[in-house]
Amino acid sequence: MSELNNQPLLEVRDLRVEFPTRRGTLVAVDGISLEIAPGEVLGVVGESGAGKSMTGNAVIGLLASPGRIAGGQILLEGQRIDNLPYDEMRKIRGRQIGAIFQDPLTSLNPLYTVGQQITETIRTHLPVSERDAKKRAVELLEEVGIPSAKERIDHYPHQFSGGMRQRVVIALALCADPKLIIADEPTTALDVSIQAQIITLLKRLCREHGTAVMLVTHDMGVIAETADRVAVMYSGRIAEIGPVQDVVKRAHHPYTHGLMGSIPKIGHDVERLTQIDGSMPRLTEIPKGCAFNPRCRDVGTRCLVERPILEPAGVSQVACWKYDPDGTGGTIEREVANV
Amino acid sequence: MPILARMQDNIARFFDGDIWYSFKQSKITVVAAIVTVVMILAAFFAPLLSLQNPFDPASLDLMDAFNPPVWGEDGSWRFPIGTDDQGRDLYSAILYGSRLSLLIGFASVIFAMALGVTLGLIAGYMGGAVDTVIMRIADVQISFPGILIALLIDGVARALLPGGRHDELVVYVLILAIGLSQWVNFARTVRGSTMVERNKEYVQAARVIGVSRPRIMVRHILRNVMGPVLVIATITLAVAILSEATLSFLGVGVPPTQPSLGTLIRIGQDFLFSGEWWIVIFPGAMLAILVLAVNLLGDWLRDVFDPKLR
Amino acid sequence: MIALIIRRSYQSIVVMLVVALLAFTMFRYVGDPVAMLVGQETSLEEREELRVKLGLHDPVPLQFARFVVNTAQGEFGISYQIGRPVAELLKERMPATLELAFLAAIFALVVALPMGVYSALYPQKWLSNIFLTVSLIGISLPTFLIGIMLILLFGVVLGWLPTFGRGEVVSFGNWTTGLLTTSGWQSIVMPAFTLGMYQLTLIMRLVRSEMLEVLLTDYIKFARARGLADNAVHFGHALKNTLIPVITITGLQLGQLIAFAIITETVFQWPGMGLMFIQAIGTVDIPIMSAYLILIAMFFVVINLVVDILYHVVDPRLRVETSKGH
Numbered sequence: 001m002s003e004l005n006n007q008p009l010l011e012v013r014d015l016r017v018e019f020p021t022r023r024g025t026l027v028a029v030d031g032i033s034l035e036i037a038p039g040e041v042l043g044v045v046g047e048s049g050a051g052k053s054m055t056g057n058a059v060i061g062l063l064a065s066p067g068r069i070a071g072g073q074i075l076l077e078g079q080r081i082d083n084l085p086y087d088e089m090r091k092i093r094g095r096q097i098g099a100i101f102q103d104p105l106t107s108l109n110p111l112y113t114v115g116q117q118i119t120e121t122i123r124t125h126l127p128v129s130e131r132d133a134k135k136r137a138v139e140l141l142e143e144v145g146i147p148s149a150k151e152r153i154d155h156y157p158h159q160f161s162g163g164m165r166q167r168v169v170i171a172l173a174l175c176a177d178p179k180l181i182i183a184d185e186p187t188t189a190l191d192v193s194i195q196a197q198i199i200t201l202l203k204r205l206c207r208e209h210g211t212a213v214m215l216v217t218h219d220m221g222v223i224a225e226t227a228d229r230v231a232v233m234y235s236g237r238i239a240e241i242g243p244v245q246d247v248v249k250r251a252h253h254p255y256t257h258g259l260m261g262s263i264p265k266i267g268h269d270v271e272r273l274t275q276i277d278g279s280m281p282r283l284t285e286i287p288k289g290c291a292f293n294p295r296c297r298d299v300g301t302r303c304l305v306e307r308p309i310l311e312p313a314g315v316s317q318v319a320c321w322k323y324d325p326d327g328t329g330g331t332i333e334r335e336v337a338n339v
Numbered sequence: 340m341p342i343l344a345r346m347q348d349n350i351a352r353f354f355d356g357d358i359w360y361s362f363k364q365s366k367i368t369v370v371a372a373i374v375t376v377v378m379i380l381a382a383f384f385a386p387l388l389s390l391q392n393p394f395d396p397a398s399l400d401l402m403d404a405f406n407p408p409v410w411g412e413d414g415s416w417r418f419p420i421g422t423d424d425q426g427r428d429l430y431s432a433i434l435y436g437s438r439l440s441l442l443i444g445f446a447s448v449i450f451a452m453a454l455g456v457t458l459g460l461i462a463g464y465m466g467g468a469v470d471t472v473i474m475r476i477a478d479v480q481i482s483f484p485g486i487l488i489a490l491l492i493d494g495v496a497r498a499l500l501p502g503g504r505h506d507e508l509v510v511y512v513l514i515l516a517i518g519l520s521q522w523v524n525f526a527r528t529v530r531g532s533t534m535v536e537r538n539k540e541y542v543q544a545a546r547v548i549g550v551s552r553p554r555i556m557v558r559h560i561l562r563n564v565m566g567p568v569l570v571i572a573t574i575t576l577a578v579a580i581l582s583e584a585t586l587s588f589l590g591v592g593v594p595p596t597q598p599s600l601g602t603l604i605r606i607g608q609d610f611l612f613s614g615e616w617w618i619v620i621f622p623g624a625m626l627a628i629l630v631l632a633v634n635l636l637g638d639w640l641r642d643v644f645d646p647k648l649r
Numbered sequence: 650m651i652a653l654i655i656r657r658s659y660q661s662i663v664v665m666l667v668v669a670l671l672a673f674t675m676f677r678y679v680g681d682p683v684a685m686l687v688g689q690e691t692s693l694e695e696r697e698e699l700r701v702k703l704g705l706h707d708p709v710p711l712q713f714a715r716f717v718v719n720t721a722q723g724e725f726g727i728s729y730q731i732g733r734p735v736a737e738l739l740k741e742r743m744p745a746t747l748e749l750a751f752l753a754a755i756f757a758l759v760v761a762l763p764m765g766v767y768s769a770l771y772p773q774k775w776l777s778n779i780f781l782t783v784s785l786i787g788i789s790l791p792t793f794l795i796g797i798m799l800i801l802l803f804g805v806v807l808g809w810l811p812t813f814g815r816g817e818v819v820s821f822g823n824w825t826t827g828l829l830t831t832s833g834w835q836s837i838v839m840p841a842f843t844l845g846m847y848q849l850t851l852i853m854r855l856v857r858s859e860m861l862e863v864l865l866t867d868y869i870k871f872a873r874a875r876g877l878a879d880n881a882v883h884f885g886h887a888l889k890n891t892l893i894p895v896i897t898i899t900g901l902q903l904g905q906l907i908a909f910a911i912i913t914e915t916v917f918q919w920p921g922m923g924l925m926f927i928q929a930i931g932t933v934d935i936p937i938m939s940a941y942l943i944l945i946a947m948f949f950v951v952i953n954l955v956v957d958i959l960y961h962v963v964d965p966r967l968r969v970e971t972s973k974g975h
Contacts, residue, residue: 060874094876101874106867109886110966111893120885121875156965172875479664482901482949484908494930494938495675581791588793589915591930601791608797608916611805619801623794631789638785 007078008035009212010059010180015082016071017054017063017236026283028054030236031072033310036180041206041213043227043244045220045259047280051236052216056182058082059214060097061089076180095125098173098211102185104165108157114141114168115153118175125176140171144201163194167201174205180212187222199226220259224248232256235280235291237307242316252318254296290321298322371635378629382438389431390417394597399426405610408617421617423606429617432603433625439599440626443513444580448572450518451579455525456568460560462526463533464552474530477523485520489582492516493591506594513592517582521575528571532564566644573637577630584626600626650961657957661950666717668946672939673716676726677705725940730932735940739922744825745815746921749913750906752837753845758899761849765856766891769864770883780853787850792909796843796916803839811836813918836917844913848902855898860891893964900956904949 017029029051036042044052057063059074061081074082081092093099101107109117118137122128128136134153141149144167157165166186173181186202187195203226206213215227223230224244231241232253240253251257258276278295287293290303302321310317311324381388391398403426406418420429462473480488496512536542542559586592587601595602600622607619704712719725725735764784768777787795804812816832818825827833863869864887872882911923918924922941929937 062870062873090873090876090878092876093874099871099874101867101871103867107871109868109872109890111889111964112886120881121877124875124877124881158966169871172871176876479667482904482953483945484905486911487908487945490911490926490930491938491942494933497930498675498933498935577789584791585793585912588791589912589927591927601793604794604797608800611797611801616801616805619797623797627786627790627794630791631786634785634789 009038009040009077010036010214011075011078012055012059012072013075014072015055015058015069015074017051017058017067018070019067021066023284027070027286028067028236028283029058030286032231032233032236032238033072034231034238034241036212036214038179039207039210039212040229041203041215041227043223043230044214044216044233045218045223045230046233047218049280049283050233052233053184054236055233056099056184056214056216060093060099060182062093062099094121094178095176096178097180097182098176098178099182100166100169100173100184100186103189104162104169105157105189107169108165110157113154113156114160118153118168118172121172122175136175137171140175141168143205144168144171146171162190163197166190166194166198170198170202170205174209174211177209178211180214181206182214182216184216185218186215188217188219195222202226220248232259235286236283237291238310238319239292240316240318240320241310242314246314246316250314250316252313252316252323253292253320254298254322255292258295290319368635368639371632371639374628374632375636378437378625378632379441381434382441385431385434385438389428389434390419391428391431393427393432393435396596401426403428405615407615420621421615423603423618424610427598429603429621432598433600433622435597436599436603436622437625437629439510439593439597440580440583440601440629443510443517443583443593443599444576446514447517447521447579447583448576450514451521451575452525452568452572454518455522456529456561456564458522459526459529460533460557463530464537464560466534470530473526477526480520481523481527485517485578486582486585488520489513489516489586490589490591492519493586497591509592509594513583513586516586517579520582521578524571524575525568528567529564532567533560536560536563570637570640570644573633573640577633577637580626580630580633650958653961654954654958657954661954664950665943665946668943669717669720670713672720672942673713675942676716676935676939677712720943725943726936728929728934728937730929730934730937735936738925738937739940739944740823742920742922742925744823745827745919746907746910746914746923748826748828749837749840749844749919749921750903750910752841753843753913754848754903754906756841757845757848757852761852762856765853766860766883766888768853769857769860769891772861781857784850784853787846788854790846792843792847792912793916795846796839796913799839799843800916810839812839815920840913840917840919843916844906844910847909848906851902852895852899856891856895859894860887863887863890866890893960896963897956897960900952900959904945904952907948908945 012032012034014031014033015029016027016031018025018027020026032051032055034042034044044055046052054063054067057067058069061084063069069082072082073080076092076096081089084092108114112120115134115137118140119130119133122133122136123130126133138149138153141153146152146164146167152160157168160168170186183202187198190198199222202213205211215223217223227244229242230244230247232239232247232255234255239255240247240251247256248260251260255276276295281287281291281294287304289305290296290299290308293299293303296303300321302324306321308319308321308324310319313323386392393399403418403422404424406415406422408421408429409416409419418428418430420433422428423432458473462470493512493516496508496516500508537560545559583592583599584601584604587599588605590605592601593599598606603622604619604626607615607617607622610618700706704715707715723736725739727733728735728738731738764780768780771777800812803810811832814836815827816834816836817830818827818833819829820826827837869882869887872886877886908923910919910921911927913919914921914923915927922944925937926941928934929941
């Protein structure tokens with residue numbers, strides 16, 4: 001049992017995801033490493049296009065072609081899963097690793113009842129009878145908070161509201177009791193009032209089942225509420241990773257700092273919200289050295305040439321030359337916007 | 340001259356862009372395009388390339404009928420791929436026939452496009468009762484096969500115009516018939532796009548400034564809609580060529596003295612059993628290649644303009 | 650559901666009336682009905698008498714109403730050329746066309762479905778490419794050319810199959826069928842194949858493109874994420890969702906088949922309604938033309954209605970007038 005404490009549930013080592021286009025090979029995820037402990041919630045936050053969804057897709061083995069894993073390893077409980085044949089990976093999906101996607105409306109097949117979809121999934125992974133599977137399905141629906149579950153199990157997806165549908169999706173993801181769930185923007189498509197409900201539900205269920213979560217989102221507020229640790233991604237790389245309170249409060253990486261400053265906080269009166277000049281570079285135009293250097297107010301000479309690696313900074317890790325223990329970072333004279 | 344410079348600029352940009360790249364990549368499409376162009380040119384220059392004028396009854400000699408191609412018994416270079424039952428040189432007949440088919444095909448498409456795009460713009464922009472009426476008609480028409488509509492129009496025209504007059508006007512009747520059977524696809528697509536564009540800000544801005552409605556429709560919305568229209572036009576061209584061939588084959592198309600590819604095939608069918616196979620095979624092959632080439636172009640165009648595949 | 654049927658029926662009747670109006674206009678005003686019915690020697694007074702008897706001087710709406718009533722009772726007038734009641738002629742020729750159309754439809758469906766599914770699931774395999782090429786050729790080759798090629802190969806060169814006519818037919822009641830004799834089957838093979846070929850390519854391309862789209866949807870991705878087996882994903886989910894639009898369009902195509910039969914019947918001299926129609930156009934036999942128009946319209950309208958209802962039965966989103974739960 002001490003093994004369980006030390007060995008991470010999921011380990012991603014130096015993952016690289018590319019997709020070949022006629023303009024050359026684009027790198028969407030460029031050598032990221034992270035770990036998720038059993039039962040832990042790891043947030044993966046970043047702008048659209050930062051590579052967070054790709055990371056999630058790669059872990060569960062559903063990278064849309066022509067994307068492919070071009071380097072690195074993904075290990076589940078110490079075993080490599082990135083190089084498994086299709087059939088082996090299929091057995092892991094749903095049973096060991098589950099997934100939740102953004103849009104609950106399009107995630108469910110409109111032609112099958114909710115009950116049919118749940119029982120089908122249960123029976124794919126567990127040797128139970130149709131009747132037992134249906135019983136379990138009703139229980140699951142009750143667990144996720146769907147009223148009158150016994151009747152609604154025979155309803156079709158279009159008969160549920162958005163929030164209810166996402167609950168069904170969560171039930172589906174959890175029905176085979178996986179150890180890890182990749183939640184890709186689970187609340188983005190929902191009304192703000194529903195978002196909180198769903199997040200609370202997800203948190204509670206995962207805690208009760210002991211399920212780990214990779215929570216991918218661009219919403220820092222959701223992360224702050226839900227995650228234990230957080231990885232900040234930028235341009236396919238991890239800028240900062242650490243316990244959520246530390247990253248949010250200390251915001252070591254200049255990008256993280258900018259992110260935090262751009263969130264309006266109740267009770268804090270500011271004249272202007274922080275805005276980071278410029279935008280995340282396109283995949284075809286990633287700068288040399290640190291990807292953030294064109295927008296960074298603390299940019300140094302080394303940042304322009306060498307890509308920073310993750311180094312410890314307190315309890316977190318940062319990929320920024322400012323925190324380099326050798327102290328070779330410096331500041332270049334540059335026009336900086338007033339923050 | 341700014342216009343010339345702008346044109347050069349546009350041409351340069353075209354060759355640098357996605358469309359040309361995708362075109363070059365697909366070898367089949369390049370072949371198809373070349374074939375199409377060659378055929379169009381050959382048809383256009385038919386009088387120069389032919390050995391005789393098959394449309395001129397005076398130049399035909401019945402004694403020349405049923406000559407086999409040059410490699411057969413009694414074949415001669417005067418009629419390289421044989422003659423038909425009227426003594427027409429098949430090679431020339433195919434050239435002239437293709438020309439006629441292409442002429443009718445293009446004209447029908449242009450007619451259908453003009454009618455369909457106009458109605459589509461009006462329906463999409465005006466909405467309301469106008470839209471409902473136009474779309475209702477379209478809905479009813481689309482469920483009938485085009486060939487049936489073309490047949491009916493042709494039949495009615497035949498009944499309304501006395502014999503001689505009909506022969507003179509038959510080409511126009513065919514263009515009208517085929518064109519009328521194909522406008523719906525244009526109209527529907529244009530209407531859809533118009534309804535989308537109509538709500539966009541640049542249109543509303545134009546209206547606020549006071550630009551007149553027709554002007555908005557033509558100058559602004561039309562520009563954004565031309566892509567899909569081009570795709571439909573190519574496909575419709577193939578359909579039009581096939582329609583004309585079918586009508587001629589059925590005997591209700593071009594007059595027998597000016598045979599198009601369809602007519603030649605019909606003539607040829609009668610002589611299959613007596614062994615004069617060339618009268619059917621060569622025109623048939625020409626027709627098939629022509630339509631195939633146009634379809635390939637249309638397929639490629641569709642892939643190019645499909646936003647999902649970009 | 651009842652409301653739907655009523656609404657659709659109402660629309661169908663409107664369409665039929667419009668078509669009837671067109672047919673009536675053709676019938677009444679194209680050419681001179683009287684001139685068609687009498688010989689050269691008939692005097693002007695007799696012609697005038699005939700006009701009155703036929704009701705040609707009555708107010709137009711009355712004539713139209715009479716036309717509609719007659720048509721509804723199956724009274725289509727007398728053929729100018731053949732001199733027999735059109736209704737009789739239609740009844741005689743209908744079995745030939747319907748048998749041909751149904752056989753062609755079944756052939757097209759049975760072959761095209763697997764082809765389309767296969768080429769969507771395994772787009773890289775060479776068989777898929779072959780299917781695609783065949784479909785492109787099928788769409789580019791005019792129906793009559795396909796028929797002639799078949800005649801050339803199987804009739805002239807190989808001499809295996811008859812190249813015209815229906816062969817021996819067996820009649821019972823109003824129906825004559827060629828499906829009970831060997832020569833009947835031999836005669837129907839090539840025409841059915843020819844007629845069905847275009848539909849086959851259409852259906853195959855449709856199935857393929859629909860399925861490709863479905864395979865990219867979120868619910869398929871989610872199904873895979875739940876670890877469902879390939880068979881379940883492909884056939885249980887993707888195929889089912891693909892079939893719905895396919896059913897609709899295929900049903901509508903059935904009506905097109907009956908009209909396309911015109912060409913096939915001409916190539917193979919198949920004694921059906923289509924051949925009769927073409928001959929009628931050549932001889933400007935208006936009663937047959939207008940009757941054919943109405944008959945075809947009726948087929949279309951009925952088929953559209955059935956397909957619509959079927960669609961509503963099959964797609965749960967349209968079926969249930971629902972209250973959303975919270």
